[in-house]
Amino acid sequence: MSEIRLEGVTKRYGTFAAADNVDLAVAQGELVTILGPSGSGKTTLLSLIAGLNKPTSGRIFIGGRDVTDAPAQERNIGLVFQSYALFPHMTVLENVLFPLGVRKIGRAEADRLARDALKLVRLDGLENRRPSQLSGGQQQRVALARAVVFTPDILLLDEPLGALDRKLREELQVELKQLQRSLGVTTLLVTHDQEEALSLSDRIMVLDKGRTQQVAAPTEAYLKPANRFVAEFLGIANFVGLPDGGQALVRPERIRLSGSGAGKPARVVEAIYLGQMVRYHLSLDGEGARPMVAAAPFVGPAYATGERVMVSWDAADLWPVAK
């Protein structure tokens, strides 16, 4: 069990920088999510840490040890791919036994460890199935069991839930978080799904074009983004003008609507029911084409499309963002 440290890690393909001078420190036992649009360099970063790729420059430390030049085999990392990468010609048990066999762990001990790991991911009873006989969620759990069975120093998860449907994904998010916490393993998780990042992580690292945009706790990144990219990438962003000519972010949940009273007059362009929330698209009188988005609890007063409302927010909920 170890911490991860990246110092100025850069990976260039020709003139294109897939990772550009990235610094990061992940504490022991922490779960950090690398978040960014596709092509932002998150998978590159993960493969550099895993040792599947060598950085052009910079150093990588795991548990204080410089592993920059160590091959993947010697890094003792648990790695989980979005595509599961289970060995199709082996049974579930054989897959989980694989890293133990490589480590020359005795047959009985290995068998016990593998069965424990499968129990941990609630797959006991399916030991002798082949991966092709399992559902996507089950396959991902096998991959997870295989990645943790040998007590790796760190866990790297590349879009681990990306291929699953939404309901299963949400279930597994909870399981994943519990598993990670109970093992206490330092974990880096790559995703492009902001909700997944916000719900799972101790901290989030937002990447764009190979560069770090912000590293912060989920609420901080959400409410106090370092720049406009982060603001827009994490959830829905409303921007309002400031007296000094700058711009400030106000999140939809922080916007108040009322039938009458103080605030700016607006018209409801669209009211979208999302279950526990209602999302309103509003057109403020005398302002540009870009509608403002507000989110209100379903239980409060409701407004219909076309209805006129008054819009207001607290100054404290504004967060200035550079243009």
Next chain:
Amino acid sequence: MRGQGFGFIAPLLVLMFVAFNAPIVYMLGLAFWEKGRGFTLQHYEGLLDAPVYLRVLGNTMRVALVATLANVVIGYPLALWMRGLSNRGRMIALSLVVLPFWVSILVRTYAWIVVLGNGGLVNRALQWSGLTDAPVSFLYNELGVTIGMANVLLPFLVLPLFAAMIRIDDRLLQAAASLGAPPRTIFWKVFFPLTLPALAAGTLLVFILCLGFYVTPAILGGGRVPMISNLLDTLINQIPRWETAAAISTILLIVTLLIFAAYRRLDRKASA
């Protein structure tokens, strides 16, 4: 709907039967028939009385096995090497592997004489370099037959192998590496087992094709490597004892089917 589809397929089925199946049925019948006497097993009894024809069949199997193994030893590393190439490199290598397909088998076979003959390129190079004093006999023996058959049949092994290899997701190999497996283990425990079905299929195909080889053993074997097709040619075209030829062909067909069945069984077991 199903009936309509059959209407379209029926002419093809008839063609298939007339062109491919009927001659085989006729051949099978011939092996059990004697003019004016009806059903008989005498053609098979004749084979048992003079087992030399069966020994030729055995010799054919042995030569085919050696040639097939040579094919595997050359073909597997070749396909593996091609997998590692860039897309462009793969295209070029693939064309080079397939190119001989478009050259007449006779021309290819004679080309080996130019290359491997006593006065051929290889022997001249060997003698010029002082590695040997006398020419090495590459041709007109089993070695020559093996080289010739391996060359002609290489694409039949390399193509399915290569197709299987490029289908193997690199991430499987990366996953194995991340799990701590050294390259040798990754190859033998992950990569090789995944290519095994294609290897088995290609090997079987090559072996069966070897059994039926005619031109290459006749020319590069110098007539010293008796193969079943050459014997069948004699029995069909020169003697002509079609009944004996049919009996031998029937045995050959059964042996081939048995090998194929064994392969299917193995394959099912592997994928079960």
Next chain:
Amino acid sequence: MKRRTFVGAAAAGLPAFSILGAGSARAQVKEIRMIEAGGKSGESVEVGYIEPFTKKTGIKVIRESPNPLGKLRALVESGQTSTVLMELGSGGMLQARNLKLIEPIDWAAVAPQPMFPEAKHEYGFGYQYFSTIMAWRAGAKAPKTWADFFNTKDFPGKRCLPDYPNYAISFALLATGITPDKLFPLDVDTAFKKLTEIKKDIAVWWKAGAQAPQLMKDNEVQYAICWSGRVVGDPAFGVNFAGGMADLSYFTIVKNSKAEDRAAAYKLMHEMSIAANQAKAATVVSYTGPSPELDALLPKDKLAEYPTSKQNKAVQWVENAEWWAANGEAVNKKWEAFKLSL
């Protein structure tokens, strides 16, 4: 009554009609088909015999090759009647006769000019003599007898022998000292003993006639048993007709072929019996026709190259195809066993 009359008339009309049909078909024969050996030999048939035949009769001849016996069997057993002429070696002809695949020749219809007797066979028109002889790469020590040819100590060098038992066995026996007149019935086991003695020096057993001369040119072998037409007249080789085997290629009449086609085929055979035509064919390939008068029409300086020139015919012996037709299959089994021991 009416009905009876009608049937009767039809029945009576039927033979009349078919005679009419046959008559008109005879007049209509525009082409006949033959299966022949192909290559230079086929060309010689075209130049020597088909051209004058077509000029005289207006009937075209379509040639098809090659001519394995199996093809004839397939033709006859499938009931095809389109091909009338089939070229066969002497052994093949007798096997075809035994299998009832060919029919006797109507020699009266052929009305041939004088021919050597063995060429005028009941079942075949022997149109082309060819010799199987010893040959060697120019510069190698020349063998005079078959004993020399099989003596690898005094005549060192690799050998190339035909992958056909009828040649290899006969010549091996001659090498043991047996004279051609005592050759048949063949002592097969003695022959295999002789062949086994020198098997290490036999580099290649050839199946195709072109192999042996090419192997000598490439210096893969120095001595070979060859068909004469492949080596005579080429300064790259030495040849010796002594003890050589003279054999004949025959044109035979395919069973169940049409009568009108046969009539045309006999006319073509007549052309084959004419010495002048044979001389023309011999300019294409060094094999000769069956006319005893042919020597006079051939170029003097080339007489040594032809199988039937007086000097060569005298030192050769004629293949005994009857013995092979009776024993070929049994010998072939021993032959395959011998080859497995190589």
